[in-house]
Amino acid sequence: MNIDKAVLMFAGLVVLLGLTLGWLVSPYWYLLTAFAGLNMIQASFTGFCPAAIVFKKLGVRGGCAFS
Template identity: 65%
Template sequence: MNLDRAVLAFAGIIVLASLILGYFLSPFWFLLTAFAGVNMLQAAFTGICPAAMVFRAVGVKPGNAFR
């Protein structure tokens, strides 16, 4: 798995987990979905993603989208 796919998979897991937690536990978990969306939007414009930096540090193969 390369860096781009790892970041997309992680974002998907975060969104789905926060939706499940928000539905069953507390609506405040929906803020995590909003945070993930804002982070994806800023990464689309800047090319800088904190999750990509972490995955790169642990040795995930580089991709094309993130610096």
């Protein structure tokens, strides 16, 4: 697995977690989903993604979008 796939998987998990917690616990958890979406949008413009930095430090090999 490379960084690109790891970031996509992590973003998908955060979105699903936010939706599940928003449905089961409190609607305020939908803000987590909104944060994940906004972070994906800004990463597409700037190329800066905190999750990619963390995955890189964990030793995940580089990809095309986040090297």
